[in-house]
Amino acid sequence: MYKILLLYPSLLNAASQETTTLYTDIPLSIVTLAAQFHQSDYEVDIVDERLEEISASDLARKLQNTVMVGISAITSYQIVNGLRAIERIKRIDNQIPIVWGGWHASLMPEETIRHPLVDMVMVGQGEANIRKLADCLRDHRALDEIPNLLYKNQDGTVVKTTVQRDPNFQMQTNLIYGYENLSMERYIHSAWGNKRILGYESSRGCPYGCSFCSISAVFQQKWYGLPADNVYRDLRWLYDHYRIDAVHFFDNNFFVDKARALTLAQLLGDHSPIRWDGTVAIRQFIKFTKQEIHKLKAGGLYRIIAGVESGDEEVLAKINKKHTNEQVLELVHRCREEGLQPSLSFMMGFPWNPEQDTERTMRLIEQIREIHPGTEILLFVFSPYLGTPLYRAAIEYGMKFPTSLDGWANFTYDAIQTPWISRGLARKMGRYLQFFETKVMPANEESFFKRFT
Numbered sequence: 374m375y376k377i378l379l380l381y382p383s384l385l386n387a388a389s390q391e392t393t394t395l396y397t398d399i400p401l402s403i404v405t406l407a408a409q410f411h412q413s414d415y416e417v418d419i420v421d422e423r424l425e426e427i428s429a430s431d432l433a434r435k436l437q438n439t440v441m442v443g444i445s446a447i448t449s450y451q452i453v454n455g456l457r458a459i460e461r462i463k464r465i466d467n468q469i470p471i472v473w474g475g476w477h478a479s480l481m482p483e484e485t486i487r488h489p490l491v492d493m494v495m496v497g498q499g500e501a502n503i504r505k506l507a508d509c510l511r512d513h514r515a516l517d518e519i520p521n522l523l524y525k526n527q528d529g530t531v532v533k534t535t536v537q538r539d540p541n542f543q544m545q546t547n548l549i550y551g552y553e554n555l556s557m558e559r560y561i562h563s564a565w566g567n568k569r570i571l572g573y574e575s576s577r578g579c580p581y582g583c584s585f586c587s588i589s590a591v592f593q594q595k596w597y598g599l600p601a602d603n604v605y606r607d608l609r610w611l612y613d614h615y616r617i618d619a620v621h622f623f624d625n626n627f628f629v630d631k632a633r634a635l636t637l638a639q640l641l642g643d644h645s646p647i648r649w650d651g652t653v654a655i656r657q658f659i660k661f662t663k664q665e666i667h668k669l670k671a672g673g674l675y676r677i678i679a680g681v682e683s684g685d686e687e688v689l690a691k692i693n694k695k696h697t698n699e700q701v702l703e704l705v706h707r708c709r710e711e712g713l714q715p716s717l718s719f720m721m722g723f724p725w726n727p728e729q730d731t732e733r734t735m736r737l738i739e740q741i742r743e744i745h746p747g748t749e750i751l752l753f754v755f756s757p758y759l760g761t762p763l764y765r766a767a768i769e770y771g772m773k774f775p776t777s778l779d780g781w782a783n784f785t786y787d788a789i790q791t792p793w794i795s796r797g798l799a800r801k802m803g804r805y806l807q808f809f810e811t812k813v814m815p816a817n818e819e820s821f822f823k824r825f826t
């Protein structure tokens with residue numbers, strides 16, 4: 374048996390001595406990769422650093438017979454923690470190839486491979502090529518036929534293979550096999566009135582083009598979904614194996630194919646034992662008929678998640694959001710009437726007249742709360758994400774970004790770093806964040822989820 378070690382680094386900022394991890398949903402990136410080794414001559418070991426510390430002796434044991442270590446990181450402290458993990462691995466065995474993947478590496482591949490600790494970078498959707506890479510490494514074959522790979526030759530020169538922008542990408546139908554590699558109880562929570570809710574991904578991408586969003590930038594406004602019967606089969610499997618009572622879809626836009634959602638609801642039956650929620654764009658939801666909403670509800674839908682972003686319609690136009698405040702309020706009204714819980718997210722601090730934008734956003738939130746006091750409000754500070762049109766705009770507005778992986782390791786999107794926010798506004802925004810508790814992190818995960826129970 375050959376071994377693959379997949380590591381999901383901690384999201385904590387160790388330098389500021391943060392000690393509690395809040396986000397501990399299932400690490401779908403590496404679960405998806407693990408599923409590609411189902412029924413093979415590989416044994417996959419997953420280390421989720423958010424939930425476990427691994428001793429040097431355990432690490433050394435895990436590394437025996439290992440053909441490859443994979444590290445998954447989004448732009449966050451996962452980078453610095455991932456680099457630290459590589460240092461530990463290389464101290465034990467510096468011959469094991471280490472491949473770095475995930476959002477940050479996919480958006481900044483050249484910068485990432487330049488780091489002395491990174492041997493290889495796999496760009497994009499890893500499930501397409503991870504198995505081929507492992508086979509080549511196991512058999513000591515050349516890597517140049519594996520697409521979307523950057524690697525270092527023995528003399529340290531970087532080779533970049535053909536870049537395929539996943540024109541024929543399809544979601545794999547084997548995701549749940551990856552769940553078998555985990556201690557699942559750690560990822561089952563109680564929240565939003567559910568006792569045992571678990572994460573799952575039924576689609577990827579989004580056809581819309583919001584200018585702050587990495588999803589539309591990376592997936593080029595394409596959407597890929599698993600068929601309804603496949604999703605149904607998996608949910609039943611999760612229900613039978615882990616006694617879940619709800620699923621949280623980590624999809625970017627669950628409702629792109631409305632017929633698929635309706636078929637899933639129908640398959641789950643009129644008294645679905647599994648409740649579920651889904652992301653939706655406001656302009657999509659307001660087109661749903663009463664009858665369709667009833668069918669979705671009967672089949673388990675209880676909550677919808679939508680990005681409002683701003684209450685300033687001038688800003689909405691600039692970020693290409695394509696909805697109006699009136700439509701937002703209509704959505705809230707309909708959710709109240711139909712007994713659905715809306716979960717709405719907002720951002721403050723876009724570069725255009727941020728004082729006015731923040732004020733208008735607060736006004737809209739007040740109106741929403743009057744209509745439906747149970748609406749969940751998630752408030753964030755705008756941060757320009759890599760690869761998006763607003764990232765380029767932010768540079769024009771004077772924002773400076775890191776230029777190396779080490780630099781990114783100390784950069785976090787969840788802090789106010791944008792130069793157009795005055796101190797006064799930053800203080801005001803801080804108070805709003807505190808009020809809506811988006812940034813006041815409770816002492817532990819249990820109390821975090823209790824907020825939604």
Ligand code: B12
Nearest residue numbers: 396401402443445447448449474475476495498499587786
């Ligand atoms: C879930 C999630 C989170 C979770 C983390 C994951 C978890 N399970 O706990 C939490 C809540 C922590 C989170 C937080 C944040 N997130 Co987030 N999150 C997501 C989300 C919605 C889904 C991720 C996911 O599971 N996808 C499904 C898996 C299968 O896809 P994947 O992760 O992309 O993995 C694939 C490839 O990337 C690749 N791959 C990944 N890892 C590896 C490793 C190897 C070795 C290989 C070969 C390939 C590979 O292969 C995988 C399979 O195809 C994504 C959007 C998205 N669709 O991905 C945003 C996303 C990743 N988040 C994003 C951001 C910006 C954030 C925040 C910074 C937001 C904020 N302002 O606070 C914070 C960071 C907080 C912090 N403290 O640092 C951005 C990332 C942009 C970037 N440049 O990194 C995304 C893309 C959303 C967006 N709006 O653009 N997030």
Ligand code: SF4
Nearest residue numbers: 579581583586589625
């Ligand atoms: S609707 Fe959501 S996922 Fe789609 S582009 Fe806009 S922000 Fe991104």
